[in-house]
Every structure is written in C-alpha cells, then in structure tokens.
Amino acid sequence: MLSPGTSLSGRYQIIERIGAGGMAEVYKAKDTALNRYVAVKVLRSEYCSDETFVRKFRVEAQSAAGLSHPNIVSVYDVGQENDVHFIVMELVEGITLKNYIDMKGKLDIKETLNISVQIAQGLSAAHANRIIHRDIKPQNIIISRDGKVKVTDFGIARMADSTTVTTTAAGTVSYISPEQARGGYSDEKSDIYSLGITMYEMLTGRVPFDGETNVAVALMHIQGKMTPPRELEPSIPKSFEKVILKCTQKKPEWRYSSARELIADLRKVLTHPDGEYVIIPGMEDAAGSTITVSDADLARLNAADAGQPSGRRQEEPEAAPAEKASFRKLEDLSDSEPVKGKDVEEAADEEDEEVDSHMGKILMTMGIIGFVILIIVLIILGTYITGLAGSGFSLFGKHAKETGSETVLTTQEQTKASASETKPTETTEETQEKVTVPNLLGKTEADAVKLLKKKNLEYETKDGTSDKYDAGEVCEQSVEAGTSVSEHTTVILTICKGTDAFELDNVAGIGYDTAVSMLQAQGLKTKIKFISDNTVGVDEVVYTDPKAGSSVVEGDTITLYVHKDSASESVTVPNVIGKDLDDAVAEIESAGLTYNGKSSDYSDSYAEGKVMNQSLTSGKSVTKGEAMSITVSLGAKKQSSYSASISVPSPFDSSSETEGELKIEVSQGSETRTLFDDTVDADSLPSSLSDKSSSDEDGTVTAYFNGEKYDSFTVSYK
DSSP, rough: OTTTTTTTTTEEEEEEEEEOOOSEEEEEOOOEEETTEEEEEOGGGTTTTOOHHHHHHHHHHHHHTTTTOOTBBEEEEEEEETTTTEEEEEEEEEEEEEHHHHSSSOOOOOHHHHHHHHHHHHHHHHHHHHEEOOOOOOOGGEETTSSOEEEOOOTTTEEEEETTTOOSSSSOOOGGOOHHHTOOOOOHHHHHHHHHHHHHHHHHHOOOOOOOHHHHHHHHHOOOOOOOOHHHTSSOOOOHHHEEEHHHHSGGGGSOHHHHHHHHHHHEEEEEEEEOOOOOTTTTTOOOOOOOHHHHHHHHHHHTTTTTTOOOOOOOOOHHHHHHHHOOOOOHHSSSOOOSOOHHHHHHHHHHHHHHHHHHHHHHHHHHHHHHHHHOOOOOOOHHHOOOOOTTTTTTTBOOOOETTTOOOOOOHHHHHHHHHSOSSHHHHSSSSSEEEOOOTTOOOHHHHHHHTTOOOOOEEEEEEOSSTTTBBBBSSSSSSTTTETTOOEEEEEEOOOOEEEEOOTTTTTTHHHHHHHHTTTTEHHHHHHEEOOOTTTTTTEEESSOTTTTEOOOOOEEEEEOOOTTEEEEEEEOOTTHHHHHHHHHHHTTOOOOEEEEEEEESSSSSEEEEESSTTTOEEEEEOOEEEEEEEOOSSSOOEEEEEEOOOOOTTTTOOSSSEEEEEEEEEEEEEEEEEEEGGGOOOOOEEEEEEEEEEEEEEEEEEEEEEEEEEEOOOO
C-alpha cells in the first residue's frame, strides 16, 4: 500500500487510495509534469514476483492504451519503479454502474437507454481496433459526475484473432457469455451478450441467472432459460425486451453482429417503443434456444471454478476407418477408380449393407442397455415403495416402521437416509474441502491477504473506522475467525482509515443551510445539487453522496441532493463565459443553479479550457435549481497538414501464392482510414504509400493479405 506523498517515476505524486480489488489498488495522484489529476493502478505487492500476474497487468495497459474514445477510460502511461508496477489512467470522478443500480434499485427506461448506448459506443470503438473486452459488467462501467459513461478495466481483454481459444472461462460468471463459459472462442458478440445481461440488470434490478456456485451459474448461461425481463418489470417496452433477448441469445450468430447494429436498435426504442424492427433469427422462445453442455465442458467449468488449470481444449478424436467408410457418399464411389471384380452398383449395394450392419449392431446394443436400465429402475422403485419383504430392512439401510401389512419409511426417515447415503458428486461446493477462517483482526492488509491465500480463500476490501486498530490494519472481517467454510469463499476485509476518520452524519430531512453548517463544522467540504423529490420538504436534504454512515475524513467533499419545488424562488443566471471550467461550475452552483455537464468545441475566440457558451442566458431570471450546461473551448482548430511515408512489406514468399488481396489501414486516435484495398502480385511488393492527415499524432498501420493480418507497425506524421 502506497503512502500519500509517494512519487512514482518522479512525476506521479500519490494523494489517496480510492479503490481496491483482488489484484490491484487504485490511487488518486497528481501528474506534476502536466499539472492534472490522474488515477494510478498499482499491482499488489504479493503478485509482483508472479510473472503471470505481471504479464496480465501489462496486457491491460497494452489493450487499452491504443483506445481513444469519450466512452473509454484513457490510459496515459505504464511503468515500473523498483517492485512497483503501475498504470496511469484518466481520473473519472463518479460511481460505478453497479453502485448506481444498488442505490436506485433499478433504472428507468430512458436512463437505461442512455447508459446502454454509451457503453455500446465504447465497445464499438474497441471492436473497431480489434480489442475484445471479455469482462463487461456494471462494476467495470463508471458514471461520471457530468453523466458521461466510461468503460474501464481491460484486464482480460485481448486482440480479436480467429485462432483465439481460451483455456479457462474468462469474465465474471454472472455476465459471462455461453461460449466463454464453455472455454471456447470469444469475439465481439461475447461483449454484446454481457452488455445484454447488464441491460437486464439495469431494468429489473437483478441478474437473470443466480446460483450457489460459479459452475451452477455458468451452466445456466449455457443451457438455462432466461425469464423475459417484462415478466419482472411490465413497463419495459416490447422492443427493448427483444433487444435484450437478441443480445443474450445462446448462439452467437443469433445476436447482433456488431455494437453499431445494437446502437441503431437502442435509438429506435426511444422513438418507436412498440415497433417490430428487432428480428431474432431462429428464436424458438422468448429466452433463446438451449445449448447442451458436454461432459468435457462440465469438467472444464469445475476445474475453472476450483481455480485449477483446465488445459487446452481437446481436439475431437478422429473417426475410425470403419466409421469413415460407413458415412462415405455413394457419389464418391462413382467418381473413384473401378472396384476389382465388381461394378459400381454392386459396390454401392455392399456399402449400404455395411451401413445397415453397422447401424443394426448399434441399435441392438442400445436396446439391450435400455432394457437392463429399465429392469434396474423397476427393482429400485419396487424396493423403495414396499421395502424388502419380511426383512424390516429398507433399500436405504434403515429399519422401517410397520403400518398394517405394509413396510414403509416415514418421510423424515427417507430424507435423512437419502442425505446420508447419497454420495456428494453433484456440486463443486460439496466436493470442496473445508478450511478454517483465520483471525485477521489487527493484521496489516498484506499479512491478512497472505493468510487468506494460504487457506485458498478469496477476499475483497473496503474502508472503515475503528478506535481499537491503527490505520492500515484489519478492523473487521465478514466471516468470523474459526468458522469452517469451503475453499475459495470470499472474506470481506474492512481496513481501518485511522482514528481521524469518522462516520458521515445523516442529514436527510434537514434544511440544506443547516446541513451545510453541520458538515463544514466537521471539516468537510460541501456541494449542492437540486432535485425534485417530495419525500422531504422544500429546501431539505433528500440524500448525500457519499451516503450517510460512510467513512469520511476532514477535507472530503459531500454532495447534498436538495428538494426544490417547481414554484421555488427565482435566481439570476450568472455570466460564466470566458471563465475556467472549475470557476464556472462553482459560480453556477453558488447562484442556486444545477450544473448539468459540459460539451466541447473548437473556438478561434476563446483559449483552450475556457467556457465559450452557456445554455442559459446571463442576467435572465429563472427558477432556483434549474439545470445549466456549458461549452468549453478546445482552442483553435488545427489547419496544418501532416504526412507520412509508409513502407508496405511483402506478404509473399517463394512457396506461396503469387497474387492476392492486399488491404492497408491506418489508425490515428479514434479514426481509422483505408489507404489501399486491391489485388496485388508478388512483383509489385514491397512498395510505399503516402498519407496525409490533419493530426501529427502517430498512426498504427495494419496490413491484411487475403483477409488475414500479417503485419502492424507505427508511423510518424510530420
């Protein structure tokens, strides 16, 4: 755990920890070189010596670094200092979509559509760069204070590749696609499936599949029937339900082919909620078709759930020669060389006889097996109902009670007997070994984690307060020490923030002027946002962010959401044009208006970062609490032209084709251009191309030959 004031690479000064996960911690820091705040993600110290974790950590940076889009958290830098591995990212002030859903229970239709479109736009940009996220879930979606939705955590993302086959099921099990759960190939449609599950949760407040173990949930994604969302929330438009059902089809080919196609239908839902424009190919029912899971897939799922490597997917065994012969087509015989001593018709007749003989043996064997199974079932049922005659001893090994001339087991005895005699082979949880949870109170976070790892237990952390324990020590654990639990159970550790931390008072129902005075007297900063909520009186606090009871320290900013009636007093709109963003927001809120976010545009009149426009006219009298947005200047638009010379390598070699389809693409930021797409021959390559651009940003050139990527490199524009 890094202490405030720690400096990384001589430029990133740590301010405070703002989050933690199983693999990394996230800190707010200041980039002293560019004078801006950033988020720094640091790999936990216990994983720094593990090459696998370090490699995964670097993959996240490499996957996201090339993505530049308003709906994706930007990655600025990646580095290592001594044993500290870190990624520097855009700092997004806001909450996760998961926390937002938990806070509201479920979201309304328009809000869900707005969030879903922004997520899909981020995915579309990633997919255009051949990046698959593979872990889309509400926990990886951040909603900023100005309402912008951003996709983050590309920790298990990878380049889209036709040869990609996962060795274990990636992604979080509640949102995992069927193909990921089976350990198979995942592509853009896997992300679309996970987004469909996320939309389902936003609208209904719950995920469609839930179970006691990860394996049970994964199996439901593979072959379970989903409850249509309208059965849980009838207010959902039919078209929106069909969008979700199309996203979550078991077969990838029945889902949306791209995020862009999904966005088009989501926008139609807003204007045509009852339209019949969503077509789901081959859909047999509202929940999609069921896929059968094989024994091999089940074994792989159990191995993944137990944290064991499942190995590569085994190839299907090659058919035996006799089986190959049984399924040859007769046309193949007519095209082959003559069979000695027989004509073609005789050969075909013998082929049919071989098929009939082979199938007859199979049917006979299956019939015998079925008959034996039937006899066994009848014997078991007969014994279960009547007991073994005159012995007073049941099939379950228990003495039975006699009623008249019959010998039966009571229901209670049957239940006990069944539970005691049945071998626990059905669920992973029952077969897992039990471990005893250690006492973690007073331990440092690092020591507590090591103890849990030794016991094969998982963990999560959250901040808390305590007068008994020092800062950085565990002051509470979710599972009491000495409790016997299954391996891989998650234990939540509450890490003490120190004696200076305290719980935030509940000021709901108090006038906001009084509430502000109370909080500021405790050394807290305050912000006001006006909303309409008749559960409290006018000018009274509805709720706060963070919520009441949260652990806070002096200097934290508390946002108070205050009820304002539509008939409230009027205020005068201030003039914020020409001001910096932070100053403009402060002036808007001080005037009693609600800041409603910003947009950006180029301007020849206003310097970069200055407000160039506002949604409400300055000097105008408006209702207190009315929303006001602003436009911030990007500065003058660059008119310069930059160019790059691109050397195109040859995909040909002496043993391959001498002609093929060549396609050359270049990506700059979020823009991708096709420079060449035509047939070429071996004599024409290597060659060079020139490209012009309005940006001096480095570009990434990708070369494809006959649809397959064969080279990728960076070029500079001057």
